[in-house]
Amino acid sequence: MCRLEGRLTGAGAEQVRTVTTRCDSKLKLIVDLTEVLFIDAVGEEVLSLFKRLGAQFVAETSYSRDVCERLDLPMVRNKPNMQVPGNSNGKGNHSATERRCR
Numbered sequence: 209m210c211r212l213e214g215r216l217t218g219a220g221a222e223q224v225r226t227v228t229t230r231c232d233s234k235l236k237l238i239v240d241l242t243e244v245l246f247i248d249a250v251g252e253e254v255l256s257l258f259k260r261l262g263a264q265f266v267a268e269t270s271y272s273r274d275v276c277e278r279l280d281l282p283m284v285r286n287k288p289n290m291q292v293p294g295n296s297n298g299k300g301n302h303s304a305t306e307r308r309c310r
Contacts, residue, residue: 213243216251225254229261237263238284241272255279 210228228237239258247255255265256279265281267273276283 209238209240211240211243215246215248216244216254217246217248218250221248221251221254225257228258233261237261238266239263240266241275242266242268244272244275247275252279255281 210224210231212224216224231237237258239255241255252275255275258265259279259281263282264284265272265276266284267276267281273283275281
């Protein structure tokens with residue numbers, strides 16, 4: 209699972225693309241957009257690439273749902289287990305700029 213937080217823009221979006229495309233392609237990619245505050249054109253291109261790679265998206269805010277609808281991104285019907293390994297509270301608290309590929 210790849211959880212994105214904060215702004216998905218410019219060089220940061222390119223970094224997410226690079227890291228995620230290096231992940232094992234046999235794994236099902238689920239991208240959580242719930243904590244994303246803003247996405248620019250570069251970020252939208254990255255999300256569209258993920259869609260072409262077969263990703264599904266979690267979107268629990270009006271902004272993230274709007275992005276999924278505008279870009280025709282397939283959303284996960286039931287929210288997957290969001291527990292982050294090594295984090296006992298299961299909330300996966302990370303800085304706004306930190307992006308993790310799980």
